[in-house]
Amino acid sequence: MDLMELFFISLGIALVVYYGVKLVLFSRMLFPKLWFPLPKAFFTSMGDWAVVTGASEGIGRAYAFALAERGMNVVIMSRTKATLDQVAKGIGETTGQRVKVIVMDFTDETVFTRIEEQLKDLNVGVLVNNVGMLPTYIPCEFLDTEELDKTITKMINCNVKTMVKMCKIILPGMENRRKGVIVNVSSGIASVPFPLYTLYASSKVFVERFSQGLQAEYKDRGILIQTVAPFGVSTRMAGYQQTNIVTLSPEDFVKRSLLYLRAGDKTHGSVCHIVLGWLLQSIPLKLLYAESVLHGLQDYVKKKTRQRESLSASRTISDK
Known part of the structure; x- marks a missing residue:
């Protein structure tokens, strides 16, 4: 086994261990009463x-x-x-x-x-x-x-x-x-x-x-x-x-x-x-910062705001 092959095997093992630990840590979040009583x-x-x-x-x-x-x-x-x-x-x-x-x-x-x-x-x-x-x-x-x-x-x-x-x-x-x-x-x-x-x-x-x-x-x-x-x-x-x-x-x-x-x-x-x-x-971040994404976010919030204001107005009228 040459040095390069040993390096890639060691790197693979390290990655498996790293992500295995992260998976175990994340799995604790599924059972907080058990892990964090x-x-x-x-x-x-x-x-x-x-x-x-x-x-x-x-x-x-x-x-x-x-x-x-x-x-x-x-x-x-x-x-x-x-x-x-x-x-x-x-x-x-x-x-x-x-x-x-x-x-x-x-x-x-x-x-x-x-x-x-x-x-x-x-x-x-x-x-x-x-x-x-x-x-x-x-x-x-x-x-x-x-x-x-x-x-x-x-x-x-x-x-x-x-x-x-x-x-x-x-x-x-x-x-x-x-x-x-x-x-x-x-x-x-x-x-x-x-x-x-x-x-x-x-x-x-x-x-x-x-x-x-x-x-x-x-x-x-x-x-x-x-x-x-x-x-x-x-x-x-x-x-x-x-x-x-x-x-x-x-x-x-x-x-x-x-x-x-x-x-x-x-x-x-x-x-x-x-x-x-x-x-x-x-x-x-390039995807998140795309102009279409940001404009879409603005439009979504505007739409939800108008819906909320319209619903609030209709409730006010019905209460009168």
Whole structure:
């Protein structure tokens, strides 16, 4: 056997082992309860309270309910008091847990002193940084964004600064008690550079890198920090798309994603979204960036937006 033949045999064996390991690791995602079990009292063992930002609807609301159902008192935060009060009432009636409502507009960078004051006496065991915003519902090129300067400031304050500031507020207590959970909600489209969603996707990349770095720093102190990066979830931000095997309801997504809490510093939260993440990273970027693909994406979102507005209008008329 000559040297070249030995090289190719060794290379083949290495590839088989490499992809075999990846297959085994992926197969674990099919059985999260088996591979990443959580004790029944896991969340309540972290502390008495959970804090959820952006909790008035969608994924944040679902996290608030899910954590209350697991025995935690919940602080819910958003900018719409009437909606928060409804959520608080629902949580109290269905779970019996205590709920604290904090009304805050996270696009305002001056709110965090008030937040810290209202949280200072609480034993916070879980923090869910969910609040986020799109620069526009219709995807567009960066310079075509309306009121671009204001939008940049709001996006950074809401999607980036809020997460960092909330970690700054909550993390010291977790470090002192040497336990806690922080879940930072990102987005599946941050898996690759994503044209037409450039500003939003980039802000979510920051969420992922910050979370992963923070987990490396504090993992040995008993604190679990994870990025959750969903794809299709039927929320207002996604135009309330009809649920299916890919597009999940917020409640279904949160229920599944909590099963992967011990699966690493980043998860897409469900098997179908994990597969989507792999597919997106496997697509050649030249194909993704093709003008026809980008125009098709814009047209699709415009169509869905018109359908949603038409349905909303028809419902309003029928209610009169």
